[in-house]
Amino acid sequence: MDDEDLVSVEVTHEPPDDLLKALDEGEPETAHWAGLTATRLRHGEASKELRSLAAVDEAEVKLLEHQVDAAHRALFDMNGKALLADEVGLGKTIEVGMILKEMHFRDTDDSVLVLTPAQLAKQWQAEMGEKFGLEFVCNYDDEFEGFDAHDHVIASIDTAKSDRHRATVLARDWDVLVLDEAHYVKNEDTDRYELIERISYDYAFFLTATPIQNDLTDLYNIVTLLRPGLFGSREVFHRYFIDGDQETLVNRNELQERLEQVMIRNRREETDIDFTERHVDTRTFEPSRAERELYEAVSEYVKGAYGRDQGQKLVLMLLQKEVVSSPAALRKTIEKRLYEQGELTHKAELESILEAIDAIETVTKRERLLDIVEEARERVEMGRVIVFTQFRATQDRIIERLAREGYETHAFHGGHSSREKEEIVAAFEERGGVLVSTDAMNEGRNLQFCNIMVNYDLPWNPMKVEQRIGRIHRIGQKRAVYVFNMALEDTVEEHVLDRLYHKIDLFQQSVGELSSILTRLEDSGTSFEDEIFERLVSAGSEVDLENDFDAMAVDLREQRDLARKVEEFNSGVFRGFDLGADDE
Incomplete structure (x- = not known):
C-alpha cells in the first residue's frame, strides 16, 4: 500500500498510559481491546496502524491477538498480498474481515471480489455483514445482476469461471481479491487456476489451512499466483528445494525466508486459545x-x-x-x-x-431422544439442545413429539429466509429449549451459547459430522461440549459409527486431518459415501458386511497415517516462522 493511503494520527512506539492502566484496572472487555491496541501501537509506525480496530463491534466478534497481528502483517509487512494459512479453527475469515474493514476505513476497497467454494458463499456474506458491517452481494442473491453491476461481490469460484460470467470478471480491475480454500487452485492445469492467474487486482488475500496437500508443488502454484517469481520457475524450484524422490526438503532455511514474505501461519499450540473438552456418547437402540x-x-x-x-x-x-x-x-x-x-x-x-x-406404531429413536433432552432440561441452562437431522420430514415429526411433551422448540431449515434464520437463532438463545435443524445450520452459524448436540441421524460423510459439531465446539465456547450419536442396532448407521468412525477416532481428530483423509480418498475417484454404499449393497451376509467395514477402517487408518506424514512435512517447512509474537 502507498503511504498516502496510510496517513494516520501520530503515535509513539510505547502504549499510552491510559491503555496500560486499562490493562491493569479496567473491565475485562476494556482490557481486552486495550491490550490489542497497545500491542499494535508497540509494533506500529505513524502510517501503519489499524484505524478500524476500535470500530469492530465487540458484541459481534472478539478479536484475538493472533488475528489482529495477521491482519496487520498482511496489510503492511506483505504489502497487501498474503497467504493466510492458519490451522483450521483459528479464524482466517475473521482475519480477512479485519483486513477488509481496515481497507474500507482507508478508502482502498472500491471494488472487492471474494471467491469461495459454492457452499461457503452465503456464510462469507453473513460473517462480513454481521461481524464487520461490510455489505456484499452474493451471486445466490436475487438482486445479483452480474460481476459488473456490483462493487462488493461474494461468489463461488465456479460461478466466476463459468462461460456466462468469466469475461465480465476478467474485464474489471479489482481493488481486492479474496480467495478462500486456496488449495482448490493448486493444479495449474485447471480452469480455476487460469481464472485466478488472469484476474486483475491490486491486493490479494488467499486462505487455506492446507497449503501443501500432496507435495511442495501445491505450495509453489498457490504462492506463484500471489507473488509471481518469488520461487523462480517450477523447474528451478524443484531442483533447488526438493530432492529427487520429493520426500526430503533441502535448503529449508531459504524456503522459510521466502515464505515469510508472503505466508502467515498460526498453529493452535502457539496461540492462547483454550478449546474446551469434547465428550462423545453413542447410544444404540434395539428397533421394534x-x-x-x-x-x-x-x-x-x-x-x-x-x-x-x-x-x-x-x-x-x-x-x-x-x-x-x-x-x-x-x-x-x-x-x-x-x-x-x-x-x-x-x-x-x-x-x-x-x-x-x-405398521410402525412407535418410532424408537424419537422416544429415546426424549431421554437426552430431558437430561439437558434438568442439568443445563435453559435446557438448550441442538438436534440435527438430514430430513425435513424427520424434523417435523421430532418437533411435534417434543411439543407434545411441553418443550420449547425451534425449527431451522434451508427454506427459511436469512432474516428468519437470524430470528430463530435469537429465539433459541433467549428462550432455550430444543433447536431441531437440518444441515442448513452448517452455513456459518456460531452457537457457542449451546454445548449439547444430538446427531439424530448420521451423515455418511464424516466432514459433515464435524461441521455440525463445529457449530458449538469453536472459539468462544466456554464449556465442555457433549455430542450424542443415535443409531438403531444392526443397521448401516451402527456399522458406520462403530466400525468406521470410532475405529479411526473420528470425533477426536482435527478438521484438517479429516480433510486430508477425505481428499486422499476422493483423489482416488471414490467418495466416502460411495464407498459405504458399495460395501452395503455388495455384502453377501451380515458377517461379510462387518468384515467389509473393518477393512475400510484399516484403509482409512492408512490414509490418516499418510495425512499425518504430510502434516509432519508441513511442520518442517513452516517451523521457525515469525508468527508476529513479541520477542522483547
Whole structure:
C-alpha cells in the first residue's frame, strides 16, 4: 500500500498510559481491546496502524491477538498480498474481515471480489455483514445482476469461471481479491487456476489451512499466483528445494525466508486459545419388530434395484439413509417414486414398503431422544439442545413429539429466509429449549451459547459430522461440549459409527486431518459415501458386511497415517516462522 493511503494520527512506539492502566484496572472487555491496541501501537509506525480496530463491534466478534497481528502483517509487512494459512479453527475469515474493514476505513476497497467454494458463499456474506458491517452481494442473491453491476461481490469460484460470467470478471480491475480454500487452485492445469492467474487486482488475500496437500508443488502454484517469481520457475524450484524422490526438503532455511514474505501461519499450540473438552456418547437402540422388518425390506429392495440399474445410486442411497431416520422421511420418497414416475416394474415392492411403514406404531429413536433432552432440561441452562437431522420430514415429526411433551422448540431449515434464520437463532438463545435443524445450520452459524448436540441421524460423510459439531465446539465456547450419536442396532448407521468412525477416532481428530483423509480418498475417484454404499449393497451376509467395514477402517487408518506424514512435512517447512509474537 502507498503511504498516502496510510496517513494516520501520530503515535509513539510505547502504549499510552491510559491503555496500560486499562490493562491493569479496567473491565475485562476494556482490557481486552486495550491490550490489542497497545500491542499494535508497540509494533506500529505513524502510517501503519489499524484505524478500524476500535470500530469492530465487540458484541459481534472478539478479536484475538493472533488475528489482529495477521491482519496487520498482511496489510503492511506483505504489502497487501498474503497467504493466510492458519490451522483450521483459528479464524482466517475473521482475519480477512479485519483486513477488509481496515481497507474500507482507508478508502482502498472500491471494488472487492471474494471467491469461495459454492457452499461457503452465503456464510462469507453473513460473517462480513454481521461481524464487520461490510455489505456484499452474493451471486445466490436475487438482486445479483452480474460481476459488473456490483462493487462488493461474494461468489463461488465456479460461478466466476463459468462461460456466462468469466469475461465480465476478467474485464474489471479489482481493488481486492479474496480467495478462500486456496488449495482448490493448486493444479495449474485447471480452469480455476487460469481464472485466478488472469484476474486483475491490486491486493490479494488467499486462505487455506492446507497449503501443501500432496507435495511442495501445491505450495509453489498457490504462492506463484500471489507473488509471481518469488520461487523462480517450477523447474528451478524443484531442483533447488526438493530432492529427487520429493520426500526430503533441502535448503529449508531459504524456503522459510521466502515464505515469510508472503505466508502467515498460526498453529493452535502457539496461540492462547483454550478449546474446551469434547465428550462423545453413542447410544444404540434395539428397533421394534416392525422397524426391523421395514429396515430389512428397504435394504433388500435397494440391493436388488442397484443390481438392476446402478444409475439409481443416489436415490437408493437416500432410501437407505431415510429408513434409519424416520418412517415419515422414507414415506415421502417411496410415494414420489410410486406416483410421480408413472408405471414401475417394482410397484409391488414399493407398496409393500409403504405397508411396513404403516405398521410402525412407535418410532424408537424419537422416544429415546426424549431421554437426552430431558437430561439437558434438568442439568443445563435453559435446557438448550441442538438436534440435527438430514430430513425435513424427520424434523417435523421430532418437533411435534417434543411439543407434545411441553418443550420449547425451534425449527431451522434451508427454506427459511436469512432474516428468519437470524430470528430463530435469537429465539433459541433467549428462550432455550430444543433447536431441531437440518444441515442448513452448517452455513456459518456460531452457537457457542449451546454445548449439547444430538446427531439424530448420521451423515455418511464424516466432514459433515464435524461441521455440525463445529457449530458449538469453536472459539468462544466456554464449556465442555457433549455430542450424542443415535443409531438403531444392526443397521448401516451402527456399522458406520462403530466400525468406521470410532475405529479411526473420528470425533477426536482435527478438521484438517479429516480433510486430508477425505481428499486422499476422493483423489482416488471414490467418495466416502460411495464407498459405504458399495460395501452395503455388495455384502453377501451380515458377517461379510462387518468384515467389509473393518477393512475400510484399516484403509482409512492408512490414509490418516499418510495425512499425518504430510502434516509432519508441513511442520518442517513452516517451523521457525515469525508468527508476529513479541520477542522483547
